[in-house]
Amino acid sequence: MDADQHESSGETKSAMHTWRFRHHFTYKADQGKNIIVQCNLCLPRVNLLSTSKTSTSNLKKHLDRTHLGCEACPDVKRGRKKEERNGEESRHCQLKKLKAEIISKYTTQAKVDDLIYDFIVEDCLSFYVLEQPGFMKLIAGLTEGLKSMDRVTLFTKVDQSFSRMREELMSRLSSAQYVCTTADIWTANNRSFFGMTCHWIDSFSLERKSVALGFARLQGKITYDTIAGRIHDIHVAFNIESKVQITVTDNGSPFTSVFKEFAVDSHDSDDDIGFFENVSAVLQGEPEKGLLLFLPTVQRCASHTLEQIVAEDFWQAVSQGPMCQLHYSTMAKVFSIFSKCHHLQVGMDAAEEIGKMALVVPSVIRWNVEYCAVQKIVSLTERELTELCARLEVPRMQPEEMAFLKEYVTVFHPLAFALELFQAEQKCYLGLVIPTVLSLKNKLNEQKDTTTYFGDVINAIAMGIDVRFLELFASTEAKIATATTPQFRLWWMAASEREEMCSLLATEASLMDPCTETEASPSRDPSTIKSEDDFFSYGSAKPYAQIQQRGVMEEIRKYIEGTGKSLECLQDFPRVKQLFLKYNTTLPSTAPVQRLFSQKGNLVTSQRNFLTDDYFERIQLLRYNSNLLSLNIE
Template sequence: MQHIVRIICLKMDTSMDSGTLATSFHVWRYRQHFIFKEVKDKNIIVQCVLCKPKIRMLSTSKNSTSNLKKHLERKHPSMYLKSPKGEMNGPNGPTTSDSPKEPKYKKSKLENLVHQMTSQPKVNALVFNFMVDDVQSLSILEQPAFRKLIEGLSGGKMSMTRNTFINRIEMAYSKMKYKLKEHLDSVQSVCTTADIWTAHNRSYIGMTCHWIEKNELERKSAALACARIRGVHTFDTIASKINEIHVAYNIENKLQATVTDNGSNFVKVFKEFSKGDDENDEDDNVEFEDVGTILDGADEAMHLFLLPHQKCASHALNLIASHDLAQALSQGETAQVYYSAMAKCSVVWNRVHQSPLAIAAVEDIEKMKLTAPCESRWNSEYCAVEKMISLPETKLMDVCDSLGVPRLLSYEIAFLKEYVDVFKPLAFALDLFQGEQKCFLGLVIPTVLTLKKKAT
């Protein structure tokens, strides 16, 4: 009987040990970093997995894992902060180890950090930059999907409305204009450019300003205006708008020249209102006008005095390459070859530009994309011809056949190759004059003289 009691007591002791293990090491959420080895008296022996290949045995109490915690904090602090995955049955039921309870002060700090990163001013700034940098339509601010996107990513913050964005952009524009005007006050001399274009049945004028920083000897540029022009582009309307922009930035007395294209409206603007000596001063015809008529219009026209006009060298070369070239080739024996070859090329460009099937057909033949030239830029036409001629003759014929275009004849291909070789210096000069960073007025005369030498 005594033996039976001892056996029962021994089993009870063993079950108590097992329960102790289950409430300490076996349910500890960092247990996967250790390998259980044995029970030794009131302690357990484990091996640290993170210390491998070095064998490190650790001893801890059955009822506590403090020694193992200290080891992780001291030797493996990065692993101590990570939460292990998995689930273990504890004495009071299943215990999930991948959602440990963090101290309250840590959670509050995290919440404050998230709140600071996604605050309403931060969201407004990001939306504003997105709209301005990518020139997005104002209607996107009113789209429900966009507003839901911002609200979901920012944790409940709302996107700004259309009216709020308009007010902000007006304030940003006023601030930018004030800073630019303040900086230009310290500049001694400037040069401006002006251009007019039409888009969506509306006319606009764009003006830029360029100067040399005194201390850095570096050219700086800034946009002055992109304003709407209403009505016909007459010379007096253009002159009034240019002068208005100059006066708005107080640079009318610092101007050295205004650069424009060779359009007749711009030429007449500076012919009528220029202060300096113009090339048209050779006209000595004297016209007499009524004094009363002059005095009546004095208030409107007296302030319209513009400085000397500088015609754009790039636009002048573009006109030579397009109009003068077409006029020269329209005469003589090469006229028929020129017109027939360019007509076939134009059909290919139009087909490729308008039809996705044509684009796919060309890509299947040569794995390349043909570009359609821009009518206002001759060098884009040159690049398009150069790209076509770069194709092998057999594949060029395949392109014509696939698009339903009459094949280029051998003498037409030879003419286009010679066209590319002859006008290569002119295309290079145009690209040089249209550069953003390394184009200066001092390059014009050397480039034109070199071009003249190569063309003769």
């Protein structure tokens, strides 16, 4: 019954009986001091509302929030007139008009253009999307008449954003004292691209900053002189050729040839910068004008080195050991599970239903992804794994095979953890590599006596670590980087070597000129007397170099004896901080440039074929640097 029927039934009256909008509700039941009503405007959806018998504020709020404009229809039975409306507009038309007014008030054509620009750049879409009829209708419908910008406007916005990005990058890099770059080459869809990222540590907050500098298409045969030219051109374009401490690359043959051919041996020269002639000018028949292309020192990717240990040393030990057959039979079943869960919907559903997890086929070049996938298999109970194998029609795992997998997960957990550390970016420094590799080797050796299947494999991996990281262990730069990292200091070194390392740190620190350092007053020339204080002297003073050296050694001693592990403690040691900035700017791996290539849609999407190489590079750099730079066009 409605409100009037409820009133005529003789039941207790409520505030709703005299309310002008009571005809929008139907009485349902009493509930203590409240009544339950049904909103007629919400029909056919059942929407029961509770309101006090003495107040209708709850129902009025419902009308205002859900049914905007209903107050234009008061109760005719109470003698109230309807509001006059031009042209007898319906409530739907009123709402539509109000919506258009709100949109027109807060949405401008410039804002719509900025949103469309962000949409194109974020997903690396073709500029022809703007001219698609469906997209134009979508924009017009959402904005109540505003238009989508054309391709010419988008080209202009991209050019303006790219120019602003370069200017801001140049400004930020000019204030950086030391920088590190990473370089890599990626081939997809029969096209090759050269990518480069740049990294530095903020001298005040000690936070790592990362930007992308290049994403260029490589045409023709990829040779070492082509790569060297790309590296040099990007360094010169951003005016950082004199600031680059190290360029980090993988261990692939193109980069190996580049730096083997052109880098100057540090034992033969005090300058670690290599150079070669402008090959492109020679090939084009242009006369060489003495232009030299400079290459910085190269640093091999630590994570790629560990991947090589797994891919080569690990597999060689497995294939020659007594567990060869067991390993291949077990992994064949595991990869069969991976494949069916990845390619078949029934496999995905079974893994989700039984194991409450999603399994993916591990990448060939990412062993730690394979390890995580095996770890998921081991986490299943015997009943769950048996059921999963039956559903996927995969041979059941035997007890010995399960024991093999469990030991595999246990033994190589430190190796997977080390790979994750090296592939980090914000909190990963060159000084992390030596302690990580030493700890990895120790943890593997600790498990050697308790293993059943992997004793020989551990020996092979430990030997591979010694061989492949031999150059790093002998690197003075890596030792200084580790010693100036508060988390490690000198605990990783033998006691007999620490004194020599302290002297090396003091020698390097004496060459630093930290801005926070209180400079001692050097001895002055007697001919430059400007005041009485300059005139009076009481014997020969100690040479300035001796005073400075003593201050440096005291600072180094205090730092070495400290116990703080956070980077904040470096603020108390300005010279050590400068050493940290110089040597730990270097990243241990090429993970950042690999992330540049692996951005969703950048190399695998078909729409990018409609973009020229120049604009494709611009879109990728704008996309990668969007988190660091403010690039919105006003």
